[in-house]
Amino acid sequence: MRATVIHGPRDIRLEDVPDPEVRLATDALVRVVASCVCGSDLWPYRGVTETSEPGRIGHEFVGVVEDMGSEVATLKVGDFVIAPFALSDNTCVHCRNGVHTSCERGAWWGGRDEHDLPIDAGQGEAVRVPMADGTLVATPGMPDDAAIPSLLTLSDVMGTGHHAAVSAGVGPRTTVVVVGDGAVGLCGVLAAKRLGAERVIAMSRHSDRQEVARAFGATDIVEERGDAGVARVRDLLGGVGADSVLECVGTKESMQQAIDSARPGGRVGYVGVPAGGAELPIRQLFGSNVSVGGGVAPVRGYLEELLAATMDGSIDPGRVFDLHLPLEQVADAYAAMDERRSIKVLLRP
Amino acid sequence: MRATVIHGPRDIRLEDVPDPEVRLATDALVRVVASCVCGSDLWPYRGVTETSEPGRIGHEFVGVVEDMGSEVATLKVGDFVIAPFALSDNTCVHCRNGVHTSCERGAWWGGRDEHDLPIDAGQGEAVRVPMADGTLVATPGMPDDAAIPSLLTLSDVMGTGHHAAVSAGVGPRTTVVVVGDGAVGLCGVLAAKRLGAERVIAMSRHSDRQEVARAFGATDIVEERGDAGVARVRDLLGGVGADSVLECVGTKESMQQAIDSARPGGRVGYVGVPAGGAELPIRQLFGSNVSVGGGVAPVRGYLEELLAATMDGSIDPGRVFDLHLPLEQVADAYAAMDERRSIKVLLRP
Numbered sequence: 001m002r003a004t005v006i007h008g009p010r011d012i013r014l015e016d017v018p019d020p021e022v023r024l025a026t027d028a029l030v031r032v033v034a035s036c037v038c039g040s041d042l043w044p045y046r047g048v049t050e051t052s053e054p055g056r057i058g059h060e061f062v063g064v065v066e067d068m069g070s071e072v073a074t075l076k077v078g079d080f081v082i083a084p085f086a087l088s089d090n091t092c093v094h095c096r097n098g099v100h101t102s103c104e105r106g107a108w109w110g111g112r113d114e115h116d117l118p119i120d121a122g123q124g125e126a127v128r129v130p131m132a133d134g135t136l137v138a139t140p141g142m143p144d145d146a147a148i149p150s151l152l153t154l155s156d157v158m159g160t161g162h163h164a165a166v167s168a169g170v171g172p173r174t175t176v177v178v179v180g181d182g183a184v185g186l187c188g189v190l191a192a193k194r195l196g197a198e199r200v201i202a203m204s205r206h207s208d209r210q211e212v213a214r215a216f217g218a219t220d221i222v223e224e225r226g227d228a229g230v231a232r233v234r235d236l237l238g239g240v241g242a243d244s245v246l247e248c249v250g251t252k253e254s255m256q257q258a259i260d261s262a263r264p265g266g267r268v269g270y271v272g273v274p275a276g277g278a279e280l281p282i283r284q285l286f287g288s289n290v291s292v293g294g295g296v297a298p299v300r301g302y303l304e305e306l307l308a309a310t311m312d313g314s315i316d317p318g319r320v321f322d323l324h325l326p327l328e329q330v331a332d333a334y335a336a337m338d339e340r341r342s343i344k345v346l347l348r349p
Numbered sequence: 350m351r352a353t354v355i356h357g358p359r360d361i362r363l364e365d366v367p368d369p370e371v372r373l374a375t376d377a378l379v380r381v382v383a384s385c386v387c388g389s390d391l392w393p394y395r396g397v398t399e400t401s402e403p404g405r406i407g408h409e410f411v412g413v414v415e416d417m418g419s420e421v422a423t424l425k426v427g428d429f430v431i432a433p434f435a436l437s438d439n440t441c442v443h444c445r446n447g448v449h450t451s452c453e454r455g456a457w458w459g460g461r462d463e464h465d466l467p468i469d470a471g472q473g474e475a476v477r478v479p480m481a482d483g484t485l486v487a488t489p490g491m492p493d494d495a496a497i498p499s500l501l502t503l504s505d506v507m508g509t510g511h512h513a514a515v516s517a518g519v520g521p522r523t524t525v526v527v528v529g530d531g532a533v534g535l536c537g538v539l540a541a542k543r544l545g546a547e548r549v550i551a552m553s554r555h556s557d558r559q560e561v562a563r564a565f566g567a568t569d570i571v572e573e574r575g576d577a578g579v580a581r582v583r584d585l586l587g588g589v590g591a592d593s594v595l596e597c598v599g600t601k602e603s604m605q606q607a608i609d610s611a612r613p614g615g616r617v618g619y620v621g622v623p624a625g626g627a628e629l630p631i632r633q634l635f636g637s638n639v640s641v642g643g644g645v646a647p648v649r650g651y652l653e654e655l656l657a658a659t660m661d662g663s664i665d666p667g668r669v670f671d672l673h674l675p676l677e678q679v680a681d682a683y684a685a686m687d688e689r690r691s692i693k694v695l696l697r698p
Contacts, residue, residue: 093587093589097614099612101638240442255631263446263448264450264451265447265647274632279631280629280631280641282623285644286619286623288451288644289451289644289645291640292629293641293642294635294638295636295637295639296638
């Protein structure tokens with residue numbers, strides 16, 4: 001089959017690789033229907049993180065079960081399934097606590113399973129899925145083609161935006177600020193709206209992203225950044241600051257923006273992978289009683305809830321995909337996201 | 350009257366100062382019945398923070414209203430009152446949000462009020478209390494002398510320990526670790542027990558403090574610190590870590606101990622004033638989804654609830670006072686706490 005391999009900075013290739021097959025009794029073999037490029041895939045693409053040797057890449061995909069091992073109990077051949085960006089057994093104590101990203105048997109796409117067998121990544125034609133019962137969630141019936149973009153966001157960005165909102169304590173009548181207008185930030189707007197927020201202020205300078213933010217439920221857009229952005233947010237919120245702030249970028253500046261935008265006693269929910277130097281200013285947090293929670297999103301734990309909301313039409317997060325390309329053009333997909341010509345690119349094998 | 354003045358490191362004096370009187374229509378004049386020394390008073394005492402000029406000290410006291418201005422509506426002369434460690438109007442948006450320490454008109458004992466008039470501190474014979482309606486809470490009737498130590502803890506340490514527990518999300522069936530065996534940490538044990546914690550592990554090396562911790566509801570004592578302490582906690586909790594960790598010290602080491610003791614997805618509630626270098630390790634927090642919340646405790650917001658619990662005998666936090674001295678011996682009180690001969694010293698004018 002063909003799968004995406006990263007060789008180094010800005011060197012993305014679609015290559016012929018061995019066909020995956022069921023190796024363990026708990027495996028499923030999934031034919032990929034759609035995958036996509038994540039903001040975090042741009043880190044090795046840009047050389048921010050090192051690529052020491054060529055490796056498979058991509059951790060978001062949906063597809064159809066083609067084969068499975070004898071012990072897989074919750075799936076059947078022909079099921080349409082959603083794969084979260086992390087593998088988990090869904091039974092250990094951490095999974096039961098809802099923190100599937102800390103699963104005792106957890107693994108990552110493109111990595112190794114507990115038997116040290118290689119795991120395929122998402123940007124390819126097929127994937128061997130270890131711990132299939134724990135990792136995959138099947139849709140009720142075969143979805144329409146039009147539903148696929150929204151279902152694909154449940155692999156990562158919608159669950160991650162939801163995690164930011166939950167971690168920031170968003171609920172009915174909450175005032176919310178979302179820092180970051182990437183796909184995760186936009187999904188954070190949608191999640192906050194869905195959870196009942198009264199006011200959702202999206203911080204964005206890009207008209208295309210502002211448009212999606214408004215469609216997702218943003219009540220206000222703030223284009224300013226830094227101190228000017230904080231002043232504008234406070235002005236919109238009666239001088240008080242927000243109850244809940246979703247930090248969806250991961251830089252020191254964006255985290256500071258988020259903390260400064262919270263009211264005393266407010267909560268910052270962060271899901272941006274922390275980039276260099278992003279320590280937290282504890283004295284400021286102490287004095288203002290602003291709390292900080294979140295982290296790598298346990299999207300598996302949210303999947304059933306968000307799948308139901310997607311299927312019944314309450315949310316349509318698939319709008320974050322503003323470019324659809326065939327898998328052959330995966331290198332173009334990376335370039336489009338790198339150059340911010342696209343919010344998020346969907347790939348079809 | 351006589352009041353305590355700090356002149357510099359280890360230079361605490363009881364001096365004659367002007368008698369306070371009602372200056373504003375919203376003032377009350379309170380005759381102090383009992384006050385005490387706080388762990389944070391030891392910072393200037395030890396020279397960790399600078400004393401640039403002699404200043405009043407003490408921010409915890411209870412007493413009786415002797416006089417008040419014409420606009421004070423919720424108190425009457427003769428009321429026994431509890432003074433939280435921060436002054437607040439109890440009406441602004443931050444107070445309504447329960448964050449009285451961020452009150453728009455907030456002030457501090459020994460500081461200046463909004464008219465730049467000096468405010469007395471707590472370790473003296475009497476205190477002019479600005480914003481008396483907002484700041485003070487009267488007990489229902491005159492308490493027994495035996496109840497005074499517990500009521501005095503509501504000025505700070507009991508409310509602060511409670512804030513740590515609330516910020517750490519303690520509730521029914523929670524597993525809890527308390528880092529710090531000072532008066533605040535011990536009150537944190539009591540607060541966690543009161544909030545329904547199933548397991549409360551107190552980290553303490555001192556037999557006298559261990560005894561109070563057990564009386565307050567600790568189910569386990571861990572004497573080890575650092576990695577050995579974390580290993581012992583995990584061992585006690587089935588290898589998982591605690592749902593809630595109360596950080597009641599404020600050093601980099603104690604915060605790290607707290608974070609390391611939390612399970613993935615767990616919560617650290619911190620109330621220790623952050624000492625130098627206590628930045629938070631965001632990459633570790635991100636990977637484990639451990640959240641950090643808390644700060645300077647808005648004890649005024651908890652006062653009615655904790656007063657009711659004290660009056661009905663549900664809690665008896667006054668046990669943290671293991672030394673009672675007359676105000677004349679205030680310098681001895683500081684020395685006893687500095688040398689850890691006493692957990693906390695109560696002073697009677």
